Amino acid sequence: MAHLGLRRFPPPLMVLLFLATAAGKEEYGGGSGGLRFRREGGTFKVLQVADMHFGDGRSTPCEDVLPAQQRGCSDLNTTAFLYRVLRAEDPDLVVFTGDNIYGADSSDAAKSMDAAIAPAIAMKLPWAAVLGNHDQEGTLSRESVMRHLVGMKNSLSGLNPEGIKIDGYGNYNLEVGGVEGTLLANKSVLNLYFLDSGDYSTVWWIPGYGWIKASQQAWFRQTSSDLQKRYTTEEPTQKEPAPGLVYFHIPVPEFGSFTASSFTGVKQEGISSPSINSGFFTTMLESGDVKAAFIGHDHINDFCGKLSGIQLCYDGGFGYHAYGKAGWSWRARVVSVQLEKAESGEWRGVKSIKTWKRLDDQHLTTIDSEVLWNRGSNEPQPI
Template identity: 80%
Template sequence: MPRLGFRRSLPSLSLMPLLVLFVAVGAAGKGDGGLRFQREGGTFKVLQVADMHYADGRSTRCRDVLPAQRAGCSDLNTTAFLYRLLRAEDPDLVVFTGDNIFGENSTDAAKSMDAAIAPAIAMKLPWAAVLGNHDQEGTLSREGVMRHLVGMKNTLARFNPQGVEIDGYGNYNLEVAGVEGTLLANKSVLNMYFLDSGDYSTVPSIRGYGWIKASQEAWFRQTSSSLQQNYTGGQPRQKEPAPGLAYFHIPLPEFNNFTASNFTGVKQEKGISSASINSGFFNTMVEAGDVKAAFVGHDHLNDFCGKLTGIQLCYAGGFCYHAYGMAGWSRRARVVSVQLEKAASGEWQGMKSINTWKRLDDQHLTTIDSEVLWKRSSNS
């Protein structure tokens, strides 16, 4: 689908002096219809927003900011950061990876979700979301939170696959078609998987956070297999499966497998806050063969990417101001830009590479840690 002009100027917003301007953008945005790579540039860009922890707006105070930043700092600083990012990056899809609201401090969970997602809706951008471990701790159950999310404007989130017995709420996939008018216009060139990683263990003998269950892994395997068959079997036949990206909230135990020598970014938490058991989802992704990168939130002070058995495991870094962070360490978000190959004829083909960087909520929206997560020539 073509990109439509909506680049209405927004004011430059920063934490200092923390006089937050709440701006609603009403200009025309992306066209309706399915997700598709852009003709100009052959790219598809995803903005990941992790751990907004939104509550009651202006009355919800900030945590872990510098003393000079405290006065007037609230949820509206989170909103301002999101507006700045959307304007700067102009993503094709926004993905909210859980703890979108902080239910415990929210007076009305539905209103908090509406306010948290409002910038993406105001700018008419397609968006998707999964649940974290704090979304359901307010006036709506976990099921209720997801049902509200899938009923909001411009959402591509789904409650669960129809006709499938599956754990959790918000397990679904999205397909990104090739450039309109090319041979791959009707094929999914990029597959995106979204899973509910749970909240807390419901097994009395197992303490800690939840995990991706066997029913979800079975759905993922079947979906991945079907998508791969469609891509390599249907005309025009492709030699390799279309690459995939996975998004969920709680990191897998495999995120523990990195040291400063084999990742890009920072690892500042005392430990990886994964489930205390390993349900095997990482191995399931490896066996499926199409997922090239998985993206999570949950641990706000980690923002690294590390490669394990052919899959990049990435944190986004904490986004919000109403949650723990680190004073003087900027809130941040992760951008992923997927690039298509171009034939000698000039026609866009299948995927060439997956690139990523992070944006900081500082005066200049500084870009850091740009890296290539995957490229076809690497045989990853």
């Protein structure tokens, strides 16, 4: 499973394993959850699905579609879109960034979640999820929803790390190994972090949405630090840390620091952050390996803006049973990470990170393609 913590083996075993592999035996299963880059093209592609707001399926109607689309429109349109975009993109990982179900309109939270995620499972894709602020509003508590997500087929979702006590449910990380048979096959060349950004504040003097707490940030910082240390000090040592991508649900306040001319995509509503700044942007910045953070929550914002070298990206709403903007297509974000090729022709570490969005229109139109990060070009930037 994906949530075993930072390393699967104590160092001496790790070394033995590396030597065994170097001698031609492939015993290492790739990154946590078996994730690794493809030899074909040297890529790893993540499809982000935000705010499905799944309810009871066929009987749960669409919101904010054009009058002509309303008839017969339901959660099943969300399902159909998911199948279409998965077929079109063939991702290596699907990430559901919260409000996967809309608990209040679900008569059985587990069933709703099963139905919401079903296309990824049916297509045998590995997937991971974090909680939003609506997932627990049905028949299951926040902890139970997360446990359910972890136990589902092909799920790489994790509970919290063991041995420490941190806030929230479902704070974990996944490692993505280099291409099989190459020098970096046994290293995590791309790190994915998943955090529970909470639902609502539990202290009355800070009204509003939840936030990523100090305990989660301390875990994140330590995890990032450990991963960087392994990458740069264990053989084969690498000069620079592997890039990291962070997934959670509720925007940190820094998503509000852009003007229309400073981002790609659209901002059609306010940034619904918590009413305080808990410092997670600073913690990501301090870590140094984070190149982009991907969230949901505000359905009709879909921009990416760069702040101090970190791309802050909305997904845009995916689910038909969620508020949106009639006539503005539901959408998903793709992140495609590209490895560098050595002179020998062998794949090495990450060279660039690109993104684009797919719209649920007739042609699954691709929009807003852009490079989020290039090795050596803009990392990190002084604030």
